[in-house]
Amino acid sequence: MMDILYTRLLLWKKKSISMLVWLLLPIVGTILFITSANAIQEDSKVPVGIVLEEETALANELVDSIIASELVFLHVLSNDRALYELEKHELDSVFIIHEGFEDAVLSGKRNNIISSYRTELSFAYSPIKEMIVSLVQEETGRAKAANYILAMYERYGGTDPWTWDEITEQSKQKQIDENLLNTAFAYSSGKQADDNPSLLSWNAWGIWAILSLLSTLFLSDWIIREKNLAVSTRYTFIKKSLFSYYSQVIILYVLLIFLFDLLAVAAFTIFLDETISLSFVFVILSFRIMLCMLSISIANLFQRISSYYGISIIIVLLLAIISGIVIPISGFIPQHSLMNFINPLHAFISGNMTIMWNEIGLVSITLALLRKEISNA
Amino acid sequence: MLNVQAITKSYDKNEILDNLTFTVNPGEIIGLVGENGAGKSTLLRLLATIDKPNHGSLTLFDLSYKKNRKAVRKHIGYVPQDIAIWEELSVKENMQFFEKLSFQSKSIDELKQLCLEMNLDKWNDPVKSLSGGMKRKLNIAITLIHSPDLLLLDEPTVGIDLKSKKEIGAYLRKLAKEQNRMIIYTSHDMDEINELCDRVFCIGNDTFYEEILRNSGKDVILI
Numbered sequence: 001m002m003d004i005l006y007t008r009l010l011l012w013k014k015k016s017i018s019m020l021v022w023l024l025l026p027i028v029g030t031i032l033f034i035t036s037a038n039a040i041q042e043d044s045k046v047p048v049g050i051v052l053e054e055e056t057a058l059a060n061e062l063v064d065s066i067i068a069s070e071l072v073f074l075h076v077l078s079n080d081r082a083l084y085e086l087e088k089h090e091l092d093s094v095f096i097i098h099e100g101f102e103d104a105v106l107s108g109k110r111n112n113i114i115s116s117y118r119t120e121l122s123f124a125y126s127p128i129k130e131m132i133v134s135l136v137q138e139e140t141g142r143a144k145a146a147n148y149i150l151a152m153y154e155r156y157g158g159t160d161p162w163t164w165d166e167i168t169e170q171s172k173q174k175q176i177d178e179n180l181l182n183t184a185f186a187y188s189s190g191k192q193a194d195d196n197p198s199l200l201s202w203n204a205w206g207i208w209a210i211l212s213l214l215s216t217l218f219l220s221d222w223i224i225r226e227k228n229l230a231v232s233t234r235y236t237f238i239k240k241s242l243f244s245y246y247s248q249v250i251i252l253y254v255l256l257i258f259l260f261d262l263l264a265v266a267a268f269t270i271f272l273d274e275t276i277s278l279s280f281v282f283v284i285l286s287f288r289i290m291l292c293m294l295s296i297s298i299a300n301l302f303q304r305i306s307s308y309y310g311i312s313i314i315i316v317l318l319l320a321i322i323s324g325i326v327i328p329i330s331g332f333i334p335q336h337s338l339m340n341f342i343n344p345l346h347a348f349i350s351g352n353m354t355i356m357w358n359e360i361g362l363v364s365i366t367l368a369l370l371r372k373e374i375s376n377a
Numbered sequence: 378m379l380n381v382q383a384i385t386k387s388y389d390k391n392e393i394l395d396n397l398t399f400t401v402n403p404g405e406i407i408g409l410v411g412e413n414g415a416g417k418s419t420l421l422r423l424l425a426t427i428d429k430p431n432h433g434s435l436t437l438f439d440l441s442y443k444k445n446r447k448a449v450r451k452h453i454g455y456v457p458q459d460i461a462i463w464e465e466l467s468v469k470e471n472m473q474f475f476e477k478l479s480f481q482s483k484s485i486d487e488l489k490q491l492c493l494e495m496n497l498d499k500w501n502d503p504v505k506s507l508s509g510g511m512k513r514k515l516n517i518a519i520t521l522i523h524s525p526d527l528l529l530l531d532e533p534t535v536g537i538d539l540k541s542k543k544e545i546g547a548y549l550r551k552l553a554k555e556q557n558r559m560i561i562y563t564s565h566d567m568d569e570i571n572e573l574c575d576r577v578f579c580i581g582n583d584t585f586y587e588e589i590l591r592n593s594g595k596d597v598i599l600i
Contacts, residue, residue, distance in 0.1 A: 003477040010474050014465040230459035234519070236427055237450055238478035245478070377446065 004240075004248040012256075022219050023260045026211035027267050033207050034272055045073035046124040049082035049094040056102035058139060063097075065135045072128060086117055093118040093125045095132055105136070106143045142171045204272050206325035208264060209345050210316060213291060216257065217312035220295035224305050236376055243373040250365070254292045261288055280351070286358060287348040293361030294344060300368045319345050378402055379424070379527055379559055384433030386419055393419045397433070397600050399578060401559045403526070406549065408574030409563040410590075415581035417563040418458065421529045424561065425455040437527060451480045454525030458532045460516045464505045468492060468515055471504060472522070481523040492518050496544050510541025517545065521552075528552065528560045534569065542566075546573045571595065 012019055050066065052059055067074050075082075075091065082094040094117040104113045114136060118125040146167040153161040162170075226232055235242055261284050268274040298315075302308040323345045340346045344357040379401040386394040393416040401407055409417050422428040424435065426446055435442040440449050462471050472488040483491075489500060497514040499507060504515065513533060520528065528549070534542045550573060552558045564570055567589050570577055576596040579586045590597045 007474045007477050010466060010470050011463070230457055230461035231463060232461075233427065233455070233457045233459075234461050234475065235478075236425070237453065237455060237480070237520075237523070239480050240478065 001248055005252060008252050022215040025215045026208050027264045029211040030204055030208040031271050034204050046071060046092045048072050048128055049075045049077050049085060049091040051077060051079045051082050051096040053097060053099040054101055058102040058105055059097050062135055086119060089121050093122045093128060105140050110140050142168055145171060203325060204268055204274055206349050209348055210320045210325055214316045216291040216295045220299040221305055223296055223299040224302050224308055241373055242376045243369045246369050250296055254289055258285060258288050283353055286353045290344060290354040290358045290361050293365045297364040297368055323349055380436045382434045384430040386423060386430050399600060403557040403559055404553050406553045406560040406562060406574045408570040408577040409561060409580060410570060410577060410586045411580035417580055418531055421531050425453055425529050426450055452526040454520040454528045456517050456520045456530040456533050460512050462504055462515055467501050467503050469500050471515060471519060475519045476522050479523045483522055491521060495548050510537040513537050526558055528558055530562045532563050
């Protein structure tokens with residue numbers, strides 16, 4: 001193995017720049033893609049002004065709820081400043097939470113507790129207004145329910161009456177647990193994302209998987225290059241069998257690329273705040289082995305390198321589409337559909353070990369190497 | 378000794394070699410001549426174990442090609458017609474690359490000495506900067522790393538200058554005469570064949586080459 005490593009290092013050293021480009025592409029590409037997408041998303045938030053005439057818990061809770069929305073970039077301003085910026089069209093619209101907001105909500109009143117301003121250019125006014133109204137309605141509904149429950153305690157008595165806070169907390173928990181529309185984003189790390197995911201929830205490992213597929217296919221072109229070179233005739237006169245020689249070279253490629261996969265884990269943890277479990281490292285390893293074996297099996301079918309590159313790009317585009325990584329199409333594809341079954345990226349994107357495609361890769365690469373060995377025997 | 382007994386080789390229905398029989402003794406240099414497509418390269422590939430004959434038998438030092446293929450290969454050095462070296466590596470790196478995979482280990486000094494014996498002194502130069510003659514010398518030097526007893530060379534001096542040709546010829550002669558190696562050599566250059574070889578095999582029963590070489594005093598055999 002050390003002899004093979006030595007010979008490969010000699011070759012890798014000579015094409016270190018191109019190899020580094022392909023090895024780093026998945027890491028750099030993913031970080032650039034995710035940070036750019038997030039920046040674009042941040043820039044596309046609608047600037048909205050809010051004026052707080054009272055600083056009560058409910059008013060602040062409403063502000064927090066609006067901030068949590070991915071649609072709105074909220075500015076808390078004074079009345080004059082908010083209206084000035086609205087006139088200059090620096091804000092899309094302005095909402096004023098009037099004094100007495102909390103009392104009104106707690107007493108179940110719903111009229112004239114918030115005012116709003118807009119201009120002829122307030123294109124996002126309606127959806128934002130609806131969002132705020134729905135948030136206020138949530139609070140008033142909760143307050144009304146709490147009032148009603150407390151009134152029932154007063155009328156009928158009880159051994160352990162709940163406080164207002166306990167009722168509202170329980171209500172919020174019920175709202176979370178029994179939400180009519182609950183969207184859960186589970187990333188390939190297996191960890192469920194937060195309850196309020198980004199509108200454009202780009203899956204970093206999904207993007208990485210696609211770029212890794214592309215880079216692995218291009219890094220596997222050595223099999224075609226060496227097949228076409230006259231040096232391959234010398235492999236008949238080496239101390240190892242062709243099966244052993246190529247197996248060891250492939251193992252070295254897997255190890256080399258896996259080192260860069262570990263670098264990706266570190267980079268994504270630092271730059272993208274991804275949290276990776278140890279078990280996910282094994283998921284990456286199984287994915288890496290599958291990618292290398294399939295890429296080399298495909299490369300081995302080609303004589304011309306340009307045809308191989310062309311087919312590689314088509315494979316990457318096809319898998320990027322059917323995986324739903326770039327274009328979210330998961331809603332159109334049933335969980336256990338044939339398309340998921342035949343997609344070699346599916347297991348990894350779902351956070352699982354790649355097993356079936358590893359078996360297919362192992363069989364195809366073994367057959368390819370045995371064919372080489374038999375023809376050389 | 379290399380013993381070739383009644384070998385036949387055909388691709389589909391196209392018969393390339395028909396019932397060839399000959400022997401080569403240690404220390405002998407055999408020239409292989411014939412027109413293009415006569416089967417010179419095919420014969421070398423059979424002798425090099427890269428291809429298999431349809432019929433007949435081959436033995437090298439009593440090792441059967443059929444039964445001891447791997448062991449036979451340890452005794453064979455094959456210099457293909459195309460230059461089989463890594464263009465992006467230096468002379469030194471090429472020698473090191475193939476030494477690591479070779480049947481026989483050699484020190485860096487031994488590898489360098491091997492190159493120097495062929496007047497290949499550009500040890501650290503990248504191969505792509507070398508002349509055609511230097512590349513041909515390296516092509517042969519790599520083949521000699523495991524000290525093969527039977528050296529098969531497919532037009533090893535094609536397209537190179539006369540000085541390099543002479544140097545390669547002189548070195549091959551030294552290998553045969555001083556180290557008792559068997560050498561089988563194909564070329565279209567009759568002067569080179571005349572000067573270098575002890576016997577000449579005209580492949581394809583071609584009398585054209587026999588007539589050219591008749592006055593050389595060589596043992597010319599139609600096969």
